[in-house]
Amino acid sequence: MSSSFTRALRPALRTSSRTLAQRSSAIAGIVRPAASSNVTSLRRNLSSTSPRRSASAIDISDIPPTPITHLSEIETAMTESVAKFAADVVLPKAREMDEAEAMDPALVEQMFEQGLMGIEIPEEYGGAGMNFTAAIIAIEELARADPSVSVMCDVHNTLCNTALLKWGSEHVKRTFLPRLATDTVASFCLSEPVSGSDAFAMATRATETPDGFVLNGSKMWITNSVEAGVFLVFANLDPSKGYKGITAFVVEKGTPGFSIAKKEKKLGIRASSTCVLNFDDVAVPKENLLGERGQGYKYAISILNEGRIGIAAQMTGLALGAWENAARYAWNDRRQFGSLIGEFQGMQHQMAQAYTDIAAARALVYNAARRKEAGQDFIKDAAMAKLYASQVAGRVSSLAVEWMGGMGFVREGLAEKYFRDSKIGAIYEGTSNIQLNTIAKILQKEYTS
Ligand SMILES: Cc1cc2nc3c(=O)[nH]c(=O)nc-3n(C[C@H](O)[C@H](O)[C@H](O)COP(=O)(O)OP(=O)(O)OC[C@H]3O[C@@H](n4cnc5c(N)ncnc54)[C@H](O)[C@@H]3O)c2cc1C
Numbered sequence: 001m002s003s004s005f006t007r008a009l010r011p012a013l014r015t016s017s018r019t020l021a022q023r024s025s026a027i028a029g030i031v032r033p034a035a036s037s038n039v040t041s042l043r044r045n046l047s048s049t050s051p052r053r054s055a056s057a058i059d060i061s062d063i064p065p066t067p068i069t070h071l072s073e074i075e076t077a078m079t080e081s082v083a084k085f086a087a088d089v090v091l092p093k094a095r096e097m098d099e100a101e102a103m104d105p106a107l108v109e110q111m112f113e114q115g116l117m118g119i120e121i122p123e124e125y126g127g128a129g130m131n132f133t134a135a136i137i138a139i140e141e142l143a144r145a146d147p148s149v150s151v152m153c154d155v156h157n158t159l160c161n162t163a164l165l166k167w168g169s170e171h172v173k174r175t176f177l178p179r180l181a182t183d184t185v186a187s188f189c190l191s192e193p194v195s196g197s198d199a200f201a202m203a204t205r206a207t208e209t210p211d212g213f214v215l216n217g218s219k220m221w222i223t224n225s226v227e228a229g230v231f232l233v234f235a236n237l238d239p240s241k242g243y244k245g246i247t248a249f250v251v252e253k254g255t256p257g258f259s260i261a262k263k264e265k266k267l268g269i270r271a272s273s274t275c276v277l278n279f280d281d282v283a284v285p286k287e288n289l290l291g292e293r294g295q296g297y298k299y300a301i302s303i304l305n306e307g308r309i310g311i312a313a314q315m316t317g318l319a320l321g322a323w324e325n326a327a328r329y330a331w332n333d334r335r336q337f338g339s340l341i342g343e344f345q346g347m348q349h350q351m352a353q354a355y356t357d358i359a360a361a362r363a364l365v366y367n368a369a370r371r372k373e374a375g376q377d378f379i380k381d382a383a384m385a386k387l388y389a390s391q392v393a394g395r396v397s398s399l400a401v402e403w404m405g406g407m408g409f410v411r412e413g414l415a416e417k418y419f420r421d422s423k424i425g426a427i428y429e430g431t432s433n434i435q436l437n438t439i440a441k442i443l444q445k446e447y448t449s
Helices: 003-009 020-026 037-041 073-100 105-113 132-145 147-167 170-182 239-245 296-333 345-373 379-403 415-426 432-447
Strands: 185-189 205-208 212-223 228-236 246-252 258-263 274-285
Touching: 073 105, 073 132, 073 147, 073 415, 105 147, 132 147, 132 296, 132 345, 147 170, 147 185, 147 212, 147 228, 147 246, 147 296, 147 415, 170 228, 185 212, 205 228, 212 228, 212 246, 228 239, 228 274, 228 296, 239 246, 246 274, 246 296, 296 345, 296 379, 296 415, 345 379, 379 415, 379 432
Parallel strands: 185 228
Antiparallel strands: 205 212, 212 274, 228 246, 258 274
């Protein structure tokens, strides 16, 4: 993977008073940030689309504006480190894992070793204690090599770890976060056969018992479920209250009555497991209640709003990976009519346009991430980022197949895989129509007098 592409889309590191030795000790194993990294990372332009701030917003009025793609020192180190891991370790396995429709267990272990499964988990729980943007960068860089590995990292970090950090009791945090940071993959279980876009129409029920709760029902389309040891499950504890009965639980693999009913065979991200899960009288101890009874719908909405920025990052990384793969071929390998095919203006214009689209998608993604970190409204920004980045990923990966001609169409290379993998961006964590609904609803509110 050529670093020149990275440099072109990412501005050079700003001057820093810290020495290289301090920097490298801070990134041992990728991620051991200085205590001030969150503050450092906020020293940039955090706004673009809305001047309004929530009550919890950080005051950024005296921060000099900087390019939205400017990264802190620790985030830059993270980018370089994950890009190297993705190129050296993930990319060589991408084709084989896609053909096998399975994630290599050794790679899952390496993801933990690299600190990529506990990015925002504080160090006291065994994680890396980094910020949200660091997670977004990791997801993006992994997707450049393999979007399946990227979504494993995304769901685990931005949905599951975040939920436990935000709403877990001290018992839940102490029991599960050290495992999620070091050796146990997690799944986020919301969708069901009867409830996709209309997620809160779920049929899975929870019943309270003297010892805790009993779950009954089925979940569908659950990412990471083959690899996972911990499942964040949403079920309705009081259907008489409608969606206000939805409650979140932490369920461990191996609990009697819990089973994987079916593993899906998919068009894309085939190394990422997607399964139907059954819950037949699954007993959950009362300590594994996540947060408060009846608050599950609020938790799910909140997590998915953040998670969408992760999917947008995955799609941006995918688009860049597809573009780079084809650009290398067009500018180095393939000659027709006596020239490299990348010399033809018809090719160059398309490639330049596609690269511009990727940079625009990245700007939306980083802006949404920074707004979230600053405590500003970010829901519209996250929806726009996910919508646009998934469109760009679809367009660019499709063009990249064409730029490579027959070589783009065969399964020898990765062009056709990026194209297949891109399709999921418009479906999970809210379809494109659902993102458009969200954007339009907020705009209508803003523009209604
Ligand atoms: C590979 C994969 C991995 C997934 N991983 C997870 C996971 O880990 N956890 C999890 O809980 N779920 C997961 N999902 C589920 C995913 O979030 C849903 O598939 C998605 O929300 C869409 O739901 P659906 O498939 O039921 O489609 P539907 O809701 O049936 O939608 C079908 C079509 O109707 C349109 N539509 C629906 N409602 C509206 C509306 N109000 N306005 C306009 N158009 C509308 C949609 O845009 C779409 O085009 C995954 C799905 C896939 C395919």
